[in-house]
Amino acid sequence: MATFKAIRVDKAVKGTTAALTEFDEAELMEGDVTVRVECSSLNYKDGLALTGKAPVVRRFPMIPGIDLAGTVEQSSHPQWKAGDKVICTGWGMGETHLGAYAEKARVKGDWLVALPQTLSAREAMAIGTAGFTAMLAILALERHGLTPESGPVVITGAAGGVGSVATAVLARLGYHVIASTGRLSETDYLKGLGATEVIDRNELSAPAKPLAKERWAGGVDSVGSTTLANLLSMTRYGGAIAACGLAAGMDLPSSVAPFILRGVCLLGIDSVMCPVTSRKLAWNRLASDLDRAKLTEITHEIALDQVIAQAPQIIAGQVRGRVVVKIP
Known part of the structure; x- marks a missing residue:
């Protein structure tokens, strides 16, 4: 099996540790869709998971990252096929299910929504x-x-x-x-x-x-x-x-x-287990009601290897707007 780059959180003697490492594809969890992750984002909950400031992570090892946008690589789900552009947020990713700070993610097809045609993967995760x-x-x-x-x-x-x-x-x-x-x-x-x-x-x-x-x-x-x-x-x-x-x-x-x-x-307001019908409505509204120029103003981009260093800043309330994580 191939390996891919991912941030891995492990249990330590005191608290947890987080490091960018090579992750074995064989360790991915069950799911009927494998996604090539293009972008994720840095959220408050991600900061908690990366720093161990709160017990967000409930299985180890864990790949944190609660949202992603990317392209379907493989699918046995009837709704999705290779090449589809998708978004996944919540559903326990980064908490109980291996998450988005990785080059690949395997998830349930029922968790996905189609990336609106007017949004790029980067814009979707600028929203996140x-x-x-x-x-x-x-x-x-x-x-x-x-x-x-x-x-x-x-x-x-x-x-x-x-x-x-x-x-x-x-x-x-x-x-x-x-x-x-x-x-x-x-x-x-x-x-x-x-x-x-x-x-x-x-x-x-x-x-x-x-x-x-x-x-x-x-x-x-x-x-x-x-x-x-x-x-x-x-x-x-x-x-x-x-x-x-x-x-x-x-x-x-x-x-x-x-x-x-x-x-x-x-x-x-719960965004983790929100029904798919509500998700589709929200993403369609975001695609139409959010000014792209304003979205650009509130967003800056970091690489996967910068995520761990940024986590304490979002916990401390020092991050303005949105942070897109570009996955190589």
């Missing part, structure tokens, strides 16, 4: 799991009835991957976007994406009141904890917040007041 999650959140807000006429929307962690894509898409759709960030030095960047206002995340970091002054009709939160509690307390009557992250923690020190006194809704 973060952008896909952002669009799932926007779709959930739209199902709730949110429109630009409803009022302002707030985006937390706005300079990160989810936040950058959410800001760009919502601004293009005509929303008044309030971008919350801990890096006010990124104000010009966020306004360039279309944010109308930029606020310091400290405005949302104090212990939340049961109800505070109504400030927005909806929002996308990738931070969690006290930040999410504050968002809920400041949401207008009948509004909604889509929650998709936990950068500040898994707790939610809130009360029932926003829900029973203002009719606020908390919309949970």
Whole structure:
């Protein structure tokens, strides 16, 4: 069997180790489609897996990387054939199933969606799991009835991957976007994406009141904890917040007041086990609603051998926008 380049995470005496190495194709897990990976991306969860900061990896050895775009090499699945361009995100890749930081991946054909014809593999991974999650959140807000006429929307962690894509898409759709960030030095960047206002995340970091002054009709939160509690307390009557992250923690020190006194809704967003029908809709919307020039602005590219060094930076919140991983 052939070998290929891959990042491998192994269990160590204390924690885990990660290294770029040669991986034996015979060690690939079960699946009916083998994909030649062209691009992946660096997400917060990837940073956790690579650094061992949280128990994301649940089998060893593991190839991390939770998303990929590439070309089908072999397939016994009826929907896919050699040469098809595909995207795969979630489904436990990089956690329980060998992931995307490799020249090859073997996955279940049911996990794949076709790469939209108007997107390249690089553009798809410039969007990646973060952008896909952002669009799932926007779709959930739209199902709730949110429109630009409803009022302002707030985006937390706005300079990160989810936040950058959410800001760009919502601004293009005509929303008044309030971008919350801990890096006010990124104000010009966020306004360039279309944010109308930029606020310091400290405005949302104090212990939340049961109800505070109504400030927005909806929002996308990738931070969690006290930040999410504050968002809920400041949401207008009948509004909604889509929650998709936990950068500040898994707790939610809130009360029932926003829900029973203002009719606020908390919309949970999961991108890992999301049904394929929702995936197709999200990717089609991303292909049409995300300005490619803005996508270029939020993206930079690294090679596979640079991924491990970048992981601590994304955990520390020092990465702007999206990072594409080019697979050689």
